[in-house]
Amino acid sequence: MEFNLEYLVRQNIKNLAPYSTARHEFSGEASVMLDANENAIGSPVTLDINNQHELLNRYPDPVQTRLKQRISAIKGLPVENIFTGNGSDEAIDVLIRIFCEPGFDNIITLPPTYGMYSVAAAINNVKVKEVPLNTDFQMDIQAIADAVDEYTKIIFICSPNNPSGNSINRQDIEVILNNFDGIVVVDEAYINYARQKTLSLQLADHPNLVVLQTLSKAWGLAALRLGLAFASREIIRLMNHVKYPYNINIATQELALQGLQHVDQVNAWIRDCIEQRSWLEEELNRLSYTQKVYPSDANFLLVKMTGANEIFKYLQQNGIIVRNRSNVRGCEDCLRITVGTAAENAVLISTLKAYKK
Structure with missing residues (x-):
């Protein structure tokens, strides 16, 4: 077609x-900029990047x-x-x-x-x-x-x-x-x-x-x-x-x-996240009320649980925020759980293991 x-x-x-x-229409380096009615004197705060102070008046x-x-x-x-x-x-x-x-x-x-x-x-x-x-x-x-x-x-x-x-x-x-x-x-x-x-x-x-x-x-x-x-x-x-x-x-x-x-740092974080995703999937599957952990290519897991609404509230009461997707078509009784740090994931699993229906 x-x-x-x-x-x-x-x-x-x-x-x-x-x-x-005027700056769309100009190429090169300008030394005097009098086109945009800015405050030419300066700005009360600066942006500090790599030990350089960037004025914010332009x-x-x-x-x-x-x-x-x-x-x-x-x-x-x-x-x-x-x-x-x-x-x-x-x-x-x-x-x-x-x-x-x-x-x-x-x-x-x-x-x-x-x-x-x-x-x-x-x-x-x-x-x-x-x-x-x-x-x-x-x-x-x-x-x-x-x-x-x-x-x-x-x-x-x-x-x-x-x-x-x-x-x-x-x-x-x-x-x-x-x-x-x-x-x-x-x-x-x-x-x-x-x-x-x-x-x-x-x-x-x-x-x-x-x-x-x-x-x-x-x-x-x-x-x-x-x-x-x-x-x-x-x-x-x-x-x-x-x-x-x-x-x-x-x-x-x-x-x-x-x-x-920092491409190398980001790639290392991605590898860590994927490892934690696998660990979290295994642990969630061990819970008696988990019906299904859906395969994920993202930094989160969609988890179908018996009593998902109650589990969502229970986690909130314990200071853990996940996303309740139970009201979304095709995601009934599902929570969306972001893959956190190893420590955060451990707290989540420990809290879920203590949940009593």
């Missing part, structure tokens, strides 16, 4: 004259050049294929605003899945069509095909999936990519923990593919709120036109640059 990006984009987005700053780089260059080096993708957002949620919202006409178009989600796809659609007055995953938390290809209509612009696929933790079958994703003439968003927030490789290296093969990633999980930078999107240059250009001009603040850019120097 032939992909036509021009057809998908909303007319008002095609006609949009994006906001442009606006940040609107296109995040240095940050994208570092991400490019790590991910093996050109800068032109990279979007940086205020968390992946900004990328989700921007994509819906580019491709979905409010009140007419729809997106498809595959519950149980990440809730922000539906929230962003609702905020933009875009209908959501839900096509549930099967009992193995895999896609029903025929059901998705049946749900697609002329107003379906985006299909969101979370892989590894949240809250189930499993990777979605790669061949099934490629079937969707090859047969759907809209945008396919594959959310890889947990890809660092998975056996599957990222789809971002296949952008050239799939012009309708957008891959989301984040620095909030394996990279340990959740407080910075930095999300990534990888797509064709044309889609990234549209996303940059629609985003707000200075969407990534200077503190996030500088701290992320610092964090991105």
Whole structure:
């Protein structure tokens, strides 16, 4: 099926004259900056990075050049294929605003899945069509095909999936990519923990593919709120036109640059997390009230338990917070448990062993 990006984009987005700053239009090093009505004198606080004091009176780089260059080096993708957002949620919202006409178009989600796809659609007055995953938390290809209509612009696929933790079958994703003439968003927030490789290296093969990633999980930078999107240059250009001009603040850019120097440390943490995930799975399976621990390619486990609501409250009473997913379709009687440190996991298991029904 032939992909036509021009057809998908909303007319008002095609006609949009994006906001442009003088710094968008200038390349090089400036010594005197009198373009943005900033306070030229200084700032009352500074950002201390590597023993250097960064003043905060100037606006940040609107296109995040240095940050994208570092991400490019790590991910093996050109800068032109990279979007940086205020968390992946900004990328989700921007994509819906580019491709979905409010009140007419729809997106498809595959519950149980990440809730922000539906929230962003609702905020933009875009209908959501839900096509549930099967009992193995895999896609029903025929059901998705049946749900697609002329107003379906985006299909969101979370892989590894949240809250189930499993990777979605790669061949099934490629079937969707090859047969759907809209945008396919594959959310890889947990890809660092998975056996599957990222789809971002296949952008050239799939012009309708957008891959989301984040620095909030394996990279340990959740407080910075930095999300990534990888797509064709044309889609990234549209996303940059629609985003707000200075969407990534200077503190996030500088701290992320610092964090991105520690690839070896992050890889060691990933290995530790996977080891702890295996230990936690074994221990949870030993509990008499555990019905099933679902296979996970993420940094969490979905656990089906007899009396999950009561166990959730019991853990809260003991100062342990997990996520109750019992009210989510397909996750009845399930808790989602993040893999913590060895000490945290030991406390969790000790507390659960002491639970009396």
